[in-house]
Amino acid sequence: IEQEGQVRGVITDKGEYKAPNVILAPGRIGANWVASVAQKHGINLSQRGIEVGIRVEVHNDIMDDLCNVIYDPTFFIQTNTYDDQTRTFCTNQGGFISLENYKDFVCVNGHAYSGKKSSNTNFAFLSKVILTEPVTDNQAYGESIGQLATIIGGGKPILQRFGDLKRGRRSTWNRIHKGYIEPTMTNVVCGDIAMALPERILTNLIEGLETLNCVVPGVSNDETLLYAPEIKFFATQVETNNYLETSIKGMYVAGDGPGVAGNIVSAAATGLIPAKRIIELQ
Numbered sequence: 001i002e003q004e005g006q007v008r009g010v011i012t013d014k015g016e017y018k019a020p021n022v023i024l025a026p027g028r029i030g031a032n033w034v035a036s037v038a039q040k041h042g043i044n045l046s047q048r049g050i051e052v053g054i055r056v057e058v059h060n061d062i063m064d065d066l067c068n069v070i071y072d073p074t075f076f077i078q079t080n081t082y083d084d085q086t087r088t089f090c091t092n093q094g095g096f097i098s099l100e101n102y103k104d105f106v107c108v109n110g111h112a113y114s115g116k117k118s119s120n121t122n123f124a125f126l127s128k129v130i131l132t133e134p135v136t137d138n139q140a141y142g143e144s145i146g147q148l149a150t151i152i153g154g155g156k157p158i159l160q161r162f163g164d165l166k167r168g169r170r171s172t173w174n175r176i177h178k179g180y181i182e183p184t185m186t187n188v189v190c191g192d193i194a195m196a197l198p199e200r201i202l203t204n205l206i207e208g209l210e211t212l213n214c215v216v217p218g219v220s221n222d223e224t225l226l227y228a229p230e231i232k233f234f235a236t237q238v239e240t241n242n243y244l245e246t247s248i249k250g251m252y253v254a255g256d257g258p259g260v261a262g263n264i265v266s267a268a269a270t271g272l273i274p275a276k277r278i279i280e281l282q
């Protein structure tokens with residue numbers, strides 16, 4: 001509820017609540033709703049782009065030295081050919097690859113249990129895509145890549161060894177079993193990721209992984225397993241001041257939904273910023 005540029009409260013299924021300050025934090029599932037609220041009230045939105053890539057799986061031996069010091073290390077790598085940004089994200093030591101089922105396509109993700117460990121470590125390796133004028137529909141571009149990859153994978157994610165990808169040949173179960181990494185996800189199709197991802201993204205991933213090998217020796221070994229596609233869709237970002245307050249006084253945003261965060265830590269941090277500000281102004 002807004003009156004003369006000031007928030008007055010919220011309307012919910014359970015009733016109407018009056019409040020001089022409101023924090024909108026509905027998560028990714030509420031991203032479209034936040035965008036519609038912003039549009040309705042004339043708050044500016046900007047595109048955050050998407051990240052497209054693969055889930056990399058190596059033996060724990062390759063990552064233990066690093067993960068025993070930092071549980072979830074993030075490396076940003078600028079690639080040579082395209083000067084694009086790639087990064088590692090969501091590392092799971094002793095973890096498992098998982099399926100992410102969208103309506104029209106499948107993606108991969110990764111997770112780890114506290115009490116059950118595999119012999120492998122996985123992490124997302126992603127290439128950033130921000131489309132600029134006149135075509136800015138990053139979401140549709142990401143979905144098209146997801147759909148193409150799902151066609152090539154016959155409805156399942158694609159699994160390929162890094163060595164096969166570099167040699168321009170598809171992987172087979174026979175080739176996968178030659179390596180000493182046991183895949184933690186087997187409901188996949190062994191194939192050729194080069195048939196599924198755009199050349200620019202693929203080049204970024206290959207160059208990026210080879211650069212990462214300089215700090216994580218062995219990560220770009222031939223037997224390293226790659227699962228595709230992994231796609232991170234980000235919400236459009238709602239314009240705010242430094243306290244995450246929108247142009248409507250007292251209306252703050254936090255978390256993934258309004259596009260001001262992208263992971264657990266930043267989502268929590270963006271909740272604290274407006275909370276502290278509201279207390280300060282009491």
Ligand SMILES: Cc1cc2nc3c(=O)[nH]c(=O)nc-3n(C[C@H](O)[C@H](O)[C@H](O)COP(=O)(O)OP(=O)(O)OC[C@H]3O[C@@H](n4cnc5c(N)ncnc54)[C@H](O)[C@@H]3O)c2cc1C
Binds near residue numbers: 026027029091109263
């Ligand atoms: C499969 C997966 C793996 C991930 N792995 C990692 C990881 O390893 N590391 C990492 O840092 N991040 C990871 N993330 C991202 C992380 O989960 C999010 O960045 C974070 O949870 C965002 O926090 P949030 O508070 O913005 O949203 P959320 O955690 O989504 O919370 C928003 C809440 O609002 C509720 N809500 C929405 N609309 C309404 C409504 N109308 N009425 C009532 N309630 C509503 C939702 O149900 C939800 O409970 C992962 C995400 C996914 C999906």
